[in-house]
Amino acid sequence: MQIQRFLGYLLGILAEVFTPRVRRNYLKPWSAITLLMLISIYIFLVNYILLIILICVEIIFMFITETIKAVKAIILIFLTYSMFIATGLALQLFLGIIDIEFIVINFLRVCSLTLSSIIVSQYIRIIDIIIWLAPKQPTIALIISITLRNYFVILQVLKNINDIYQINYAYTRDEKTGLFRSVNMSVNILKGSAYYASYLNIYTQEALLSRYQSLVISYKNG
């Protein structure tokens, strides 16, 4: 069950990294959006030296503010995107056009974009976005709240499904181990996760509909 264990470990780290903390100060919604836009423009315009500088600043910032959580996030991001380097290089070798700089700069771009998103997501509150948007654009605010809700909840729940299935299926079937069956089970778990994601999405809409309507009316009435 090595693959499933690794999947569980990966989901655990992702869930931990993307779970916000209770803080004293948060960014205002408009400043978070502006900041993300500026960072994105910067990332897509500058050369690799400035990108490396940005990544270093982001890593230092994460180490100061998040410590252990940051170490896990950084290792995970770099490991995951390293696979893209290998894939990109293999594709270029196959096509016969080798452009290392192209691969490296895009690797740095995705890494810095992900790090920026993680940092900013730790300093925003969904509540502030909803309060800010609800009176102006109720539908957009509802979509954002459902999307962000799913984004925070889904990794946690997927980890739960993986844990529970591993206990209930693997622990009661000691003989059914081995790489082939693990791959098969992992694929099935991903399939089950897709069912769960659809279920969660519909369920969140149901759950939030009446509450959201009450909130919008309350805010409209001051």
Next chain:
Amino acid sequence: MSIVIKNLTISIAGNFIISRLNLDVEVKETPVVLITGSVGSGKTTLLKVLTGIAQTLYKETISIDGYIKLAGLTPLEALEKGMISYIPQEPYAFFIGSSVDEELILSNKKIVSLYSSMINDLRGKLITSLSAGEMYRLLAITSITYNTRFVVFDEPSSYLDLELLEEFLRLTKQLAKELKLSIIIADHDPFVLNLADKIVDLDRFRDSNIVSNPTDSMDIGYLNDMYKSCINERALIKERETRLKAERLCYKTNDRWIIKDVSINASAGDIICVLGPNGSGKTTLMKLLAKIIKPSQGMLDIKGRIFYIPQVPVKWYIGSSVLEEIKRFSFCNRDVDYDIFARYFMLERHLLRNPYSLSTGESRRLALLLAFLSHPDILLIDEPYLGFDLKSRYLMKKVIENLSKQGSIIVLASHSKAIKQDFSICSQILELSSDK
């Protein structure tokens, strides 16, 4: 505020769920209306129709005939005016914020202060760190606004212990005097019957063709023998020495003790009942025993194959149909008539459905069937009566007693004292308190 329903018939994809339901209540006389009925009787569907959720999200698949007026408005109009607070059966999808304090920002301060005795111990916590019972308590309070006229609960007894539910209804009735609230509860716990002013039994409004067969028409021993005859006996051989031993088990998170000095000593055939109010650490203890999390202190010695039925998520399946899921867990090495198993667990009509489309009670019965097919050495069930009516509870009791006779250790964790009464043969009762 009045609730008027005349000749209401609800059908989904051609299947009648409710036929010709009539209800006429005035809030002054009956502030608490209880909708009861067996698992799959359409309680949740009726709530979704009353709240206008079905009309908004499932226009294409659901057919609703009849007259429904809430305070003179259609459910959709009442929903659009923000008059409905719906508290769903599974609490974890409801929250917008990531912490309790964020959620309270959105709530009315006066309403929150009324419920302060129920909410103060949750302040400062992250939503993800709350137990399911604590989540349900928080969402019950945060869902009420000054516009609310109808508070609609789906299965509160599954998550709130009776004292908390009584306290919540007492405070809400206090608020009802000022805001003229109506409280609609869908539940099948017999204890909740005493709290209601009016009871609507949905089993009286069902199409007789879709009522499940009773479990007691078949002997579980027969089912067991049939299962054993079709499998490789080696698959069911128990560990030579099944045991579950915990000594001074502790679990700490964010400088808070969730579990402190819990000791268990169980051997083959024992039934352990873990009781405690919301937030006392029952689920954490189950996760420790299932080896999902590691203890901060103490010794845990478990020998045997484990099967864990969690409280949340209720649905954790990966198959595209109930039958596929049953086949995956079955040890049968030849074709067998799974209808017999499904009939015993009252799932015969659902074999080809996606497990995610089942109701909470049906989904939990499927988990119980999978546990039965897996014949684990240790069976852990978090909130065994979650979503269960009396018939399903009887089924649960039969299955547990059967597995126990065959040498499985059973651990049941619940806030419901009914467990203590129903499982008088518990070899150990462990009472957890929320005060560590």
